[in-house]
Amino acid sequence: MISLDLGGKRALVTGATRGLGFAMATRLAQAGALVGVNGRSAQSVTTALRDLRDAVPDGTFVGVVADLASEEGAASAVEQFPDADILINNIGIYHAGEVLDTPASVWADHYDANVLTGVRITRNVLPGMLARRWGRVVFIASDAAVAIPTDMVHYAASKTAILAVARGFAKATAGSGITVNSVIVGPSxxxxxxxxxxxxxxxxxxxxxxxxxxxxxxxxxxxxxxxIRPEEVANMVVYLSSELSSATTGGALRVDGGYVDAILP
Incomplete structure (x- = not known):
């Protein structure tokens, strides 16, 4: 029997108060995981918890109020939600802007929000996964990582970096029972x-x-x-979080509606 049962697993979703993160938290809870719902403000997390409990009445959710833009915020998230078996790095920003008109500060903001937030929290969560010899880490990337849009090169560069980061963490956890993958998401x-x-x-x-x-x-x-509907992205995330994906690691899997015109990422 094929089962996506995540009962007994603890899943932390960053940026889970709306959009794709909310859909991922919903699907993970429907699969049986206890879900840590991360957001930067108590108000946004409280609202998301209410809506998630309405969507999944038998689900179990824990609020995690932390800004992952700092090492202190990442450490606080792990203190609030320890022993995560599954980590979904979903936080991200994007703003349009022609490459010749986009200042370096915007590039830096995108790199910090889209790349370093995931690096910080992953470095905090991985030691526990390594000790338990099991874990799932998923980075949310974008079709822009491999099909560079001219109106968002700064955003695309940050998403390309995510593919490298996920691959690097996968290699760093070789033979451990932990998988690390990225998901290339198309227009959602x-x-x-x-x-x-x-x-x-x-x-x-x-x-x-x-x-x-x-x-x-x-x-x-x-x-x-x-x-693409958010739940369609979440379906891939749940699969990658499950036991069924045990031989899938270091990969960049596409939920892009066929947008990227290539066989490989």
């Missing part, structure tokens, strides 16, 4: 992307028409020709 129906779609398409069209226009003009390589 999140609040952040909805705002981006409004910026580039305009606010005059109804949402269904706006996203269709965005995909037609700005993401024409998508094979599914629609935005």
């Amino acid at each position: 129906e999140t609040d952040g992307l909805k705002g981006f779609v409004s910026e580039v398409v305009g606010t005059d069209l109804p949402w269904d028409q706006a996203q269709a226009e965005f995909m037609r003009v700005h993401r024409p390589l998508s094979i599914i020709q629609r935005l």
Whole structure:
């Protein structure tokens, strides 16, 4: 029997209060994991916990209020949610900007938020996984990591770095029973992307028409020709968090709707 039962596992999801992180927390709880819900403010975490408990009444959730932009924040997250068996590095930011007009400070902000937050928390969580000889670490990357958009090169560079970081951590845990992978996510129906779609398409069209226009003009390589639903990304994350993925490590797996026009990442 094939089972994605995560009963008895403790899963920490960073940036879990909305969007993809919220969907991942939902799916992990539905699979039986006890889920640590990380956010930067007590208010956002409290709201997310309420909504998650409504979505998964029999799920178990723990709030983890911590800003992973500092070593102290990463250490605090682990103190609040110790002994994580599963770590989902989901925190990320993105802002559009032409490469010649984007200052170095924006590049630095994207690298810190998209790359170093995951590095900090992973370094704090891995010792416990190594001691228990089991663990799952997933970094959330983007199609932009391998299909560089000219209007977000700074963002793309940070997501390319994530692929290297995940591969490096996988090699550092060789033979330990721990797997480390990244997920290349294509254009997804999140609040952040909805705002981006409004910026580039305009606010005059109804949402269904706006996203269709965005995909037609700005993401024409998508094979599914629609935005990806957050739960579709979460499904891959749950698989990579399970026992079924025990021989999958150091990989970059795609949930991109076929957007990346390549056989390999």
